[in-house]
Amino acid sequence: MMTMLGGEPFLLVSKQEQQNYPLYIRSVPSDSELKFHYTVHTSLDVVEEKVSAVGKVIVDQRELYLGLLYPTEDYKVYGYVTNSKVKFVIVVDSSNTSLRDNEIRSMFRKLHNSFTDVMCNPFYNPGDPIQSKVFDSMVSSMMVQTC
Amino acid sequence: METLTLSDVEQKYYSDLFVYCDTDNTKKVASNGRVREIFRAAQLPAEVILQITELCGATRLGHFGRSQFYIALKLIAVAQSGLPLRVESLNTVKDLPLPRFTVGKNEQEARHAAVYSDSENQGPYSGVIPRPPGRGHVKKPPPLDTVQPCVPTADAQPDTTSPVVSPSQSPPTSPHSWRKHKRQASGGNSERPPVVAGAVWTPFGETQSAPVSGDGMWSPPVQESWVSFTDTPPASTIPTMHPSSIQESTTIRTVASATTANEIQRQSSNYDDPWKITEEQRQYYINQFKTIQPDLNGLIPGSAAKEFFTKSKLPILELSHIWELSDFDKDGALTLDEFCAAFHLVVARKNGYDLPEKLPESLMPKLIDLDDSAEVPDQVTSNKSPSMPSLNQTWPELNQSNEQWETFSERSSSSQTLTQFDSNIAPADPDTAIVHPVPIRMTPSKIHMQEMELKRTGSDHTHPTSPLMVKPPELSEDNKLPASIKFVAGNTVGDGYSSSDSFTSDQEPISGVVTRQRSHSGTSPEGLKAVAPAPPPPPPRPQASHSRSSSLDMNRSFAAVPAGQQQPGVVAYAPAVPPRPQPAQASGSHGHRSTDGDALGPHASTSPQKIPEQPNFADFSHFQAFASEQPPDDADKHGEVPQVAEKASDPTCSLRTPKVDPQSEERTPATVNSTKGATPLAPPPKKPIRRRLKSEDELRPDVEEHTQKSSVGAGVLTTQLSIPRSVGKDKKAIQASIRRNKETNTVLARLNSELQQQLKDLLEERISLEVQLEQLRPFSHL
Numbered sequence: 001m002m003t004m005l006g007g008e009p010f011l012l013v014s015k016q017e018q019q020n021y022p023l024y025i026r027s028v029p030s031d032s033e034l035k036f037h038y039t040v041h042t043s044l045d046v047v048e049e050k051v052s053a054v055g056k057v058i059v060d061q062r063e064l065y066l067g068l069l070y071p072t073e074d075y076k077v078y079g080y081v082t083n084s085k086v087k088f089v090i091v092v093d094s095s096n097t098s099l100r101d102n103e104i105r106s107m108f109r110k111l112h113n114s115f116t117d118v119m120c121n122p123f124y125n126p127g128d129p130i131q132s133k134v135f136d137s138m139v140s141s142m143m144v145q146t147c
Numbered sequence: 148m149e150t151l152t153l154s155d156v157e158q159k160y161y162s163d164l165f166v167y168c169d170t171d172n173t174k175k176v177a178s179n180g181r182v183r184e185i186f187r188a189a190q191l192p193a194e195v196i197l198q199i200t201e202l203c204g205a206t207r208l209g210h211f212g213r214s215q216f217y218i219a220l221k222l223i224a225v226a227q228s229g230l231p232l233r234v235e236s237l238n239t240v241k242d243l244p245l246p247r248f249t250v251g252k253n254e255q256e257a258r259h260a261a262v263y264s265d266s267e268n269q270g271p272y273s274g275v276i277p278r279p280p281g282r283g284h285v286k287k288p289p290p291l292d293t294v295q296p297c298v299p300t301a302d303a304q305p306d307t308t309s310p311v312v313s314p315s316q317s318p319p320t321s322p323h324s325w326r327k328h329k330r331q332a333s334g335g336n337s338e339r340p341p342v343v344a345g346a347v348w349t350p351f352g353e354t355q356s357a358p359v360s361g362d363g364m365w366s367p368p369v370q371e372s373w374v375s376f377t378d379t380p381p382a383s384t385i386p387t388m389h390p391s392s393i394q395e396s397t398t399i400r401t402v403a404s405a406t407t408a409n410e411i412q413r414q415s416s417n418y419d420d421p422w423k424i425t426e427e428q429r430q431y432y433i434n435q436f437k438t439i440q441p442d443l444n445g446l447i448p449g450s451a452a453k454e455f456f457t458k459s460k461l462p463i464l465e466l467s468h469i470w471e472l473s474d475f476d477k478d479g480a481l482t483l484d485e486f487c488a489a490f491h492l493v494v495a496r497k498n499g500y501d502l503p504e505k506l507p508e509s510l511m512p513k514l515i516d517l518d519d520s521a522e523v524p525d526q527v528t529s530n531k532s533p534s535m536p537s538l539n540q541t542w543p544e545l546n547q548s549n550e551q552w553e554t555f556s557e558r559s560s561s562s563q564t565l566t567q568f569d570s571n572i573a574p575a576d577p578d579t580a581i582v583h584p585v586p587i588r589m590t591p592s593k594i595h596m597q598e599m600e601l602k603r604t605g606s607d608h609t610h611p612t613s614p615l616m617v618k619p620p621e622l623s624e625d626n627k628l629p630a631s632i633k634f635v636a637g638n639t640v641g642d643g644y645s646s647s648d649s650f651t652s653d654q655e656p657i658s659g660v661v662t663r664q665r666s667h668s669g670t671s672p673e674g675l676k677a678v679a680p681a682p683p684p685p686p687p688r689p690q691a692s693h694s695r696s697s698s699l700d701m702n703r704s705f706a707a708v709p710a711g712q713q714q715p716g717v718v719a720y721a722p723a724v725p726p727r728p729q730p731a732q733a734s735g736s737h738g739h740r741s742t743d744g745d746a747l748g749p750h751a752s753t754s755p756q757k758i759p760e761q762p763n764f765a766d767f768s769h770f771q772a773f774a775s776e777q778p779p780d781d782a783d784k785h786g787e788v789p790q791v792a793e794k795a796s797d798p799t800c801s802l803r804t805p806k807v808d809p810q811s812e813e814r815t816p817a818t819v820n821s822t823k824g825a826t827p828l829a830p831p832p833k834k835p836i837r838r839r840l841k842s843e844d845e846l847r848p849d850v851e852e853h854t855q856k857s858s859v860g861a862g863v864l865t866t867q868l869s870i871p872r873s874v875g876k877d878k879k880a881i882q883a884s885i886r887r888n889k890e891t892n893t894v895l896a897r898l899n900s901e902l903q904q905q906l907k908d909l910l911e912e913r914i915s916l917e918v919q920l921e922q923l924r925p926f927s928h929l
Contacts, residue, residue: 120449120474120479121449121471121479122449122453123453123466123467123470124467132467132468133504
C-alpha cells in the first residue's frame with residue numbers, strides 16, 4: 001500500500017496484499033507525522049472493506065479508485081487499489097479544499113504509472129521498499145504541487 | 148635484437164614496468180624478483196616465460212635490459228594473445244594488446260601506471276591491468292575497490308625505480324617519442340572502456356598530475372582520446388581486437404594502453420560530453436549485446452539484463468537506478484541503444500562517476516525516427532573528424548556503427564512507437580446525432596397539426612394528389628377522421644407524444660390512425676354520409692390555415708379568405724412557423740391551403756353556418772350559438788364527445804403540434820376535466836382550447852346533420868393534405884378546405900373561450916386560496 005499523507009504534508013506508503021507492509025512512505029515533514037502514519041494504517045481497514053465490497057461488482061476501470069475513504073477531523077483519506085492489490089493511500093489536509101476529486105484521481109494515476117515503472121525494473125524485487133529516485137522525484141513533485 | 152616498435156601505450160607501459168622491476172635503478176633488470184613476479188603474473192606457462200626470456204636476449208645477457216624487457220613484455224603480450232612466440236611477431240603483430248598481468252602485480256603496476264601516465268591525466272591504466280580477470284563481466288572496468296588499494300601503493304612509490312637504460316638496445320626512438328608513440332598507441336588501444344581506464348587512474352592522481360581526479364578525465368578524455376587516434380596500426384587494430392578479446396575482463400590491458408592516449412587525446416580534443424560513447428565502446432557494447440541477444444534489433448529481457456549487469460558487482464540500488472535511466476521506453480527490456488546506455492552507465496559508475504539523475508543526451512536511445520539515426524552517425528563522424536584526421540581505419544567501423552545506429556534507431560523507433568497509442572476515437576457519426584433533418588415546425592400550431600393530419604390522411608388516399616379525387620375520399624375521410632379519432636384516441640396520444648420531434652414521425656402514426664379510423668368508423672361514415680348530402684356545398688372558405696387559437700389569426704385568415712388571399716393570411720397566421728411544405732399555391736385560390744395554416748383544415752371544416760361567422764370569428768357567441776344550433780346532436784355528442792373529444796383532441800393536437808409539450812397535453816384533459824387550481828394553466832389552456840376547437844370542429848361535422856360538412860371537413864383534411872402536395876388544386880377543393888378550416892376555427896375558438904373561462908375560474912380560486920393563506924399565516928411576518 002502506498003499512502004500519501006498530507007496535511008500540508010503528504011505521506012506515501014505502499015503496502016501490498018495480505019502483508020500490507022509499507023513499500024513506500026513519504027510525507028511532508030510535520031509534527032504530527034506519526035498521526036498520519038497511524039491514520040494510514042487504520043485506513044487500510046476501510047480499504048479492505050471497500051475492496052471486498054466491490055468484489056461483487058465487475059472491476060471497473062481496472063484499478064479501483066476508492067475515493068474518499070473517510071473524512072475525519074481535519075483531513076481526508078483517499079484510497080486506490082491496483083489489480084495486484086497494491087494499495088495507495090493519500091491523506092490530505094481538509095483545509096486543502098482546492099483538491100478536487102479529479103486531481104486526486106490524477107495523482108493516483110501518476111502514482112500508479114510510476115509504480116508500474118518501478119515494477120518494470122528487473123532489479124526491483126516486488127515487496128522491497130521502493131527506492132527509485134524517479135519515483136521519489138515524481139512523488140515530490142506531486143506533493144509540492146498540492147501543497 | 149631487432150628493433151622494437153612499440154606503440155605509445157606500450158612504451159609507456161613497458162617503461163613503467165621496467166622501472167618497477169628495476170629496483171636497483173641500474174637500468175638493468177635482473178631476472179629475479181620483480182621481473183619474475185611480473186612474468187609470473189603474466190600467467191604464462193613456465194616454458195613460455197623461458198622462451199620469452201630467451202628470445203628477448205635476456206638469457207644471453209643474463210639480465211633484462213630495457214630493450215630486452217620491452218621485448219619480453221611484448222612477447223608476453225604475444226603469448227597471452229595466443230600467438231606463437233616469434234621474434235618476428237614482435238613487430239608484425241599489429242594489434243597486440245598489452246601484456247596482462249595478474250592481480251599480484253596490481254600495486255606494482257599501479258605504481259608503474261602512476262609513473263606512466265604522467266601529466267596526461269590518463270591514470271595509470273596499467274594499474275588496472277593486473278585486476279583479476281575473474282570478473283565475468285566483460286566490460287566492467289576494474290572495480291573501484293581494487294583501484295583503491297592501488298592508490299596507496301601508487302602513492303607510496305611514485306617513482307621508485309629508474310629506468311635502466313640498456314646500451315645495447317637503445318630504444319628505436321627517443322623516450323619522448325616513445326611516449327608520444329605510446330600515447331598514440333594508447334589512444335588506439337583505449338577504445339575499450341576508456342572510462343574504465345580513466346576512472347581507474349584517478350586514484351593515482353597524486354602521482355599524476357592534478358587533472359586526473361577532478362575532471363571527467365574518465366570519459367571525456369577517454370572519449371576524445373579514443374576519438375583522436377593519432378597512432379596508426381596499433382590503434383586501428385586494437386579496436387578491432389577489442390570485441391574479440393574483451394570477453395573476459397580484458398579491460399585491463401587495453402585500459403592501460405589507453406590511458407595515456409586518452410590523456411593526450413582529451414587534451415587535444417575537448418568535448419564537453421562526458422557521456423558520449425565512442426565507437427570502440429559502442430562496438431564493445433554491441434558485441435556484448437550479441438552475447439545475450441544475437442539479434443541486434445531485438446530486446447534483452449529484463450531478467451537477462453539483470454544477470455548481466457549484476458556481474459558488474461554494482462549495488463543493486465545503483466543498478467536499479469541505471470536501469471531506470473536507461474530503459475527509455477519503460478518496457479522492461481533493453482534495446483541495443485538502451486543496453487549501450489546502461490552499459491556505459493555501469494562503466495561510468497564503476498569508475499567512480501556518479502550516476503546522473505537524468506539520462507544524458509548522448510546516451511538517449513535514438514528512437515525518434517530515422518532522421519535521428521542519420522544524424523547520429525553524422526555527429527559521430529563530425530566529432531571524430533576534427534580529432535582524428537588521420538584515422539582512416541575507423542571509418543569503416545564508423546560506417547558500420549552508422550548502419551547499426553540506423554538500425555538501432557529504426558528498431559528503437561519501432562519500439563518507441565509501440566508505446567505510442569493510437570487513440571483514434573472515431574468521432575461520433577454526425578449523422579447519428581441528427582435525428583431528423585426534416586424541417587419541423589418549432590411552435591405548435593393547429594394549422595400545422597391540421598396540415599399534418601391532412602397529409603397523413605391524404606397519404607392514405609389512393610389519389611392523394613388529385614384534388615378531385617381527394618374530394619370524394621375527403622368526404623369519407625372527414626367522416627372517418629372525426630369518428631375514428633375518437634376511437635383511436637388512445638393510440639394516437641402515445642404516437643403523438645412519441646413523435647414530438649418531427650412531423651414525419653407523426654405522420655406515420657397518424658396515418659395509421661387514419662387507417663384505423665377508417666376501419667373503425669364503419670358506422671360513422673354512413674351516418675355522416677347520410678348527412679353529407681344535406682348541407683349545401685359550402686362556399687369557398689377562407690383559407691384553412693388557422694391552426695392557431697388566436698382569434699386574431701382567425702380574423703386575419705377569414706379576412707383574407709374573402710379577399711382570396713388566404714395564403715398571405717395563412718402565412719401571417721403562423722409567423723413563427725417555418726413555411727411548411729410550401730405548397731405550391733400555384734393558383735391563388737389554392738393559396739389558402741397553403742403550408743402553415745392548413746392544420747386547421749381537418750378541424751375547421753367550417754360549416755356553412757360558419758361562413759357568415761367568419762368575419763366575426765372572434766365572436767365566440769357564434770360558436771355558442773352554433774353549438775346550440777345543434778342541440779340534439781350536440782347534446783349527445785357533447786356528452787360523449789367531451790371525454791372522447793378531449794382524448795381525441797389530445798392525440799390530434801399532439802399530432803398536429805408535435806412540439807406540444809406532452810405535459811400540457813396531459814394537463815389539458817386534467818384542466819378540462821377538473822377546474823381545480825392547476826397552476827400551469829397558461830400553456831394548457833391554449834392547447835385545450837385548440838383541442839376543444841378541434842374537437843368542436845370534429846364535433847361539428849359529426850354533430851351537424853350536414854354530413855357534408857363533416858365530409859367536407861374530412862375532405863378539407865384530405866384536401867389540405869393533398870393541397871400541399873399538388874399545386875393545381877381544384878377550386879372546389881380549396882373551397883372545401885377553406886370551409887373546413889373555418890369550421891376548425893370556430894371549434895377552436897370555442898375551445899379557447901371555454902378554456903379561458905376555466906382560467907378565470909382558476910385564477911379566482913387561486914386568489915381565494917392566497918387570501919386564505921394570508922389569513923392563516925402567522926402574524927409574525929407582519
